[in-house]
Amino acid sequence: MKVFITRVIPQAGLRLLEEAGLTIEQWTKKRNLTPAELVDHCRDADALLSAGSSKIDAGFLAAVPHLKVIALHAVGYDNVDITAATAHGIPIGNTPGVLTDATADTAFLLMLATSRKAFYLHKKILRGDWNFFEPTANLGLSLEGKTLGIFGMGSIGQAMARRSKAAYNMPILYHNRKPCTTAEKELGARYVSFETLLRESDVLSVHAPLTADTQDKFNAAAFAQMKPNAIFVNTARGGLHNEPDLISALLNHQIWGAGLDVTNPEPMHPDNVLLQMPNVCVLPHIGSATVETRDAMAILAARNIIAGLKGERLPAVVNPQVYEGKPAGRPAL
Numbered sequence: 440m441k442v443f444i445t446r447v448i449p450q451a452g453l454r455l456l457e458e459a460g461l462t463i464e465q466w467t468k469k470r471n472l473t474p475a476e477l478v479d480h481c482r483d484a485d486a487l488l489s490a491g492s493s494k495i496d497a498g499f500l501a502a503v504p505h506l507k508v509i510a511l512h513a514v515g516y517d518n519v520d521i522t523a524a525t526a527h528g529i530p531i532g533n534t535p536g537v538l539t540d541a542t543a544d545t546a547f548l549l550m551l552a553t554s555r556k557a558f559y560l561h562k563k564i565l566r567g568d569w570n571f572f573e574p575t576a577n578l579g580l581s582l583e584g585k586t587l588g589i590f591g592m593g594s595i596g597q598a599m600a601r602r603s604k605a606a607y608n609m610p611i612l613y614h615n616r617k618p619c620t621t622a623e624k625e626l627g628a629r630y631v632s633f634e635t636l637l638r639e640s641d642v643l644s645v646h647a648p649l650t651a652d653t654q655d656k657f658n659a660a661a662f663a664q665m666k667p668n669a670i671f672v673n674t675a676r677g678g679l680h681n682e683p684d685l686i687s688a689l690l691n692h693q694i695w696g697a698g699l700d701v702t703n704p705e706p707m708h709p710d711n712v713l714l715q716m717p718n719v720c721v722l723p724h725i726g727s728a729t730v731e732t733r734d735a736m737a738i739l740a741a742r743n744i745i746a747g748l749k750g751e752r753l754p755a756v757v758n759p760q761v762y763e764g765k766p767a768g769r770p771a772l
């Protein structure tokens with residue numbers, strides 16, 4: 440049995456696939472696959488391990504309906520047409536939980552770095568602009584006791600809230616599809632409307648998936664309702680904020696700063712005006728990028744592949760509907 444992998448992934452995951460006796464083909468070029476290349480490489484594959492943002496859409500799935508399983512090296516699955524995959528009976532695996540802490544750390548890092556203009560001031564030194572001490576220069580904002588707003592109080596949102604409350608005693612507001620009793624009991628978090636979240640947050644951190652409902656959720660109208668000293672943090676997906684509207688909001692001082700681990704498109708062009716702004720910090724989508732986390736993601740993705748090829752339920756499945764009313768899979772391994 441063959442698995443095609445769209446990136447080079449950690450050895451920890453490859454080892455599991457090899458031990459399961461699978462033939463492995465990895466895409467090693469330093470560029471994304473074209474849709475046609477992805478189809479070509481999956482024609483003789485039994486499973487796909489997708490690490491990156493390859494579009495797994497209805498057209499791709501119709502071209503390779505024989506795939507027994509698709510495992511994502513990610514928790515986000517906005518690049519997958521889940522309805523089409525389910526219609527083809529293809530289980531989609533992802534990697535929830537194992538990357539929660541690393542990504543929450545990244546959101547916390549961006550909150551702190553942005554509040555103190557850390558990335559800009561570092562570049563100032565590199566430019567030879569560190570001349571003499573001025574009590575009124577290079578000033579940032581304190582976080583102690585400021586209000587943190589979480590948009591999407593799921594695993595990572597709760598982890599970000601936990602860190603921020605522990606570190607700066609920040610009162611927590613959140614907006615979510617439904618109330619989160621865990622966050623309310625543990626952190627005293629308060630469920631509020633989206634509008635209230637915009638109006639009352641001193642730091643607003645985004646942790647919801649990219650969906651039709653959340654696409655461009657943070658647009659000109661949203662930024663106009665935020666506090667002029669507010670910091671916007673996005674470690675979810677770039678598609679949740681409208682970049683031209685964010686740039687305008689920053690230039691017009693409608694919000695104070697922004698910390699982004701995700702942008703749209705990715706990678707961000709080095710000439711992007713956001714990279715010149717003192718109160719903006721941008722990272723290259725490294726939310727889950729620790730050795731330990733990426734190993735854990737690769738292992739979980741490999742376990743999803745192996746289970747799928749055995750016709751067993753995936754350890755982490757996005758579309759459990761594929762198992763409804765289906766006879767136990769024929770062992771393929």
Ligand SMILES: NC(=O)C1=CN([C@@H]2O[C@H](COP(=O)(O)OP(=O)(O)OC[C@H]3O[C@@H](n4cnc5c(N)ncnc54)[C@H](O)[C@@H]3O)[C@@H](O)[C@H]2O)C=CC1
Pocket residue numbers: 514515516535536538539542590591592593594595596614615616617646647648649650652653674675676700701724725726727728
């Ligand atoms: N920058 C990075 O490297 C990483 C980014 N991510 C992104 O973070 C997202 C969240 O990951 P997890 O916390 O593990 O997911 P999760 O499923 O635990 O939490 C997502 C939360 O968003 C809420 N939500 C969904 N739609 C919403 C809406 N329209 N309005 C308000 N809330 C809504 C859900 O109710 C849920 O509480 C992922 O979907 C992914 O896009 C995740 C890991 C790494």
Ligand SMILES: O=C(O)C(=O)CO
Pocket residue numbers: 512513514515516538726727
């Ligand atoms: O897991 C995800 O959704 C990512 O963005 C990469 O870790």
